[in-house]
Amino acid sequence: MTDPWLSARVLVRRPAFTLDVEFTAEHGEVVAVIGPNGAGKSTLLGVLAGLLVPDGGEIRLGDRVVTAPGLHVPPHRRGVGLLAQQAMLFPHLTALANVAFGPRAHGVPRAAAEARARELLAAVDAADLAHRRPARMSGGQQQRVALARALAPRPELLLLDEPLAALDVDAAPAMRSLLRRLVRAERQTALLVTHDALDALVLADRVVVLTDGRIVEQGPTREVLARPRSAFTARIAGLDLVPGVALADGLRTADGTTVAGRLDGVAVGEPAVAVFPPAAVSVFAQEPKGSPRNVFPVRLAAIEPRGDVVRLRASAVPGGPGWVDGLAADVTPAAVADLGLEPGMVLWFAVKAAETAVYPAR
């Protein structure tokens, strides 16, 4: 087995927080890093870029060690590019000069640097902006120029720190397809921090889930998002997740409730999660009698319109199971009107056992 192209072990200790992760990436691979706010994603990118010095660990890019105890290669000699949420184009330079900045810094003669900049501006559909300053561009235009600028010095590793988060809904899809074309299709090794399952699915080969400074799960994007093992990943993937221990026909939660489901690769007694889509949840104003086996009382916490469905977000009722907190149910707008739904109401969520998958938590 050959060594992976990028290997990183990073330890950062802060008074209220410890980042302790270890991961790898192959050359040409895009790895998405997802996790809740404060999980340590930006700290991790800062360490990889060389802008932060970790308390321990080692980072290797290809055959170069860039971070090790007593060794810190400064950011400008790492060949690690960065595209952040804000475009951060140099305000005193035109788009062309912004993109040519990297090659110029590497000693490329002006004419050649500008030729490369023009080529990249054309690639990000911004050729007509070449002589504009950032103040006269829209947010979407700035971010496309910033992508061209980040790619211009041909970074060995590109860090993408929520590159779509600050864009409005009209500009984000164009930027997403640009990233797919110029990063993923070009086999540019990259690390993508995102909050969005769609970004991860479209752009990343693999996903690393970071929570409280630790990696809680990782794997091929599709697998991780289809079979989440942590509450955060389930939420990103738009699925409901209940943790517990596997039974013969379902799962027992920490407070002793039973959730019926079909077992998938998990042995009885093992830590497991029960996962079902919000669309599989039926909602009742009174406790239903009859068929569904999984029925639990919830308090309606929030009503979120999502396209042609309405997502109901649950919280726990006093005396009821605590794990319902955060569960989602998708219903039609008509159902919201029929049930007279209002936040604070007590409802009953019902899920068919056939819709519930139970698989190992690790």
Added chain:
Amino acid sequence: MTTDRPAPRVRRSDDHARGVALPGLLWVPAAAAFALIALPVVGLVLRADWARLPDLLLSESALTALRLSLETAAISTVLCILLGGPLAAVLARGRKRWLRWIRPLVLLPLVLPPVVGGLALLFLLGRMGLLGRVLDTWFGITVPFTTAAVVLAQTFVALPFLVVSLEGALRTAGDRYEAVAATLGASPWLAFRRVTVPLVLPGLASGTVLAFARCMGEFGATIAFAGSLEGVTRTLPLLVYLERETDTDAAIALSLLIVVVAVLVIAIARPRGADGLR
């Protein structure tokens, strides 16, 4: 693409704006403050002997003093930029802990009476002074009561003006652009030249104007450290002070000249770069 329209530019003079009203009461002290600045100049203008003005201003001593003032102020301002610029950068970006003890000391010339500053310079660089003795015995150099002393005195009093406004500009700009430059492969020195300096150019410009104006008006430190020798150390403010005793009309004429130079400095060199950058 239809969604990519340029961001709307900020409207400058806005006659439609009816935001939060300014309390009417503020106009009274504001007017008094402006009067305090403007009326003395009006007084000078009214009191001036306009018939003799050309003769008074074109006199040998006035022209000599004007030339000396402009030359020394220009050299001092350049020194302020060359020394104060790096000092501001170190104060704003340096990570050493002891730097925060240095910062208040930089303001010293701003709060010290200039005469005291001049005396301090004299005790340092005078023939019996700490450094002056060395310069005198080893190199035969005497600083006090020379044009170099004028330049030193002006630089001493004007430095804080440049350092403070430039440090403020550096802090406001932050170091995020430099971080981006580094990820693009720019060494710290390249990032400083091509990113930091252009970004704080408006702050540097206004600091330079302030420093130049302070140099032109410098009196106390100069007279204490450089004396008042015609053609060597007698700058315009010193000449005004001298003429005040013997020829009031001449003093007023020279004062008007200083006012004109000051207004010109503000009008010509007023920083405009700030508009283009955001």
